[in-house]
Amino acid sequence: MTKIMAIANQKGGVGKTTTAVNLAAGLASEGLQVLLVDLDPQGNATMGSGIDKRGLTVSIYHGLLRLRRAEEIVCRSEQGKYDVLPANRDLAGAEIELVDEAERELRLKQLLNPFSFQYDAVLIDCPPALNLLAINALAAADEVMIPMQCEYYALEGVSDLVNTIRRIRMHINPALEIGGLLRTMYSATSTLAQQVSEQLKSHFADKVYDTVIPRNVRLAEAPSHGLPVSVYDAASKGAQAYQALAREMKTRFHSVK
């Protein structure tokens, strides 16, 4: 069965794209067929997958506007060994163009519907907003992964997102679940990070992934080479953490099946 996971947090710069790219590569190296959907006009997941967003003739924009089918848009991250529905700044226009369209929240779900069955996992990299694109991701997903930094205001941001997820469940996608919260850019030496991490665990219990992603400069360098960190520097702490996350996810997928 295909698992569709939205990687979402309306807060910017928390590690959504880093997680999307490296988890896609990690799951692929665990033997899964993986599709990464870039749903952010910034196109960072596209670039980080080694695909030049400036050279795209078709992108997810065309899919959401029903101008192209997913088969006509999909491309391959050769290094990451996964498929990508790429994005670039055209996608910013989709938001406006879809405003008066029917089923505007369901466009991604409908695009993926006849296409995603060939994959074990579909990861959707969301923009840093709770906008129509993010709603499309939440409408299409089985579960949400919430990457977050263990900072003072992080819990507030997460409760906004959790409320949005509740509303989406009521109105659009009753089956949507919180897959889990992922602690990113973690510094084990920071007392504040440890405190916030403890609060998270007491609030969300087993909804917090066991794997913690440390702050690691190799993770920040890899995208400028268009590579997942597992190819850029397999021995780095960042690569090891995302591989561990992929294994944790794979176990969770199987326990659900």
Ligand code: ATP
């Ligand atoms: P946006 O909201 O703009 O889409 P994002 O949530 O997708 O951002 P990323 O782009 O993944 O966040 O990360 C933000 C910045 O932090 C990037 O420069 C990235 O390379 C860096 N970064 C992410 N995770 C780590 C980490 N674990 N260690 C060090 N740097 C990291």
Ligand code: MG
């Ligand atoms: Mg991003």
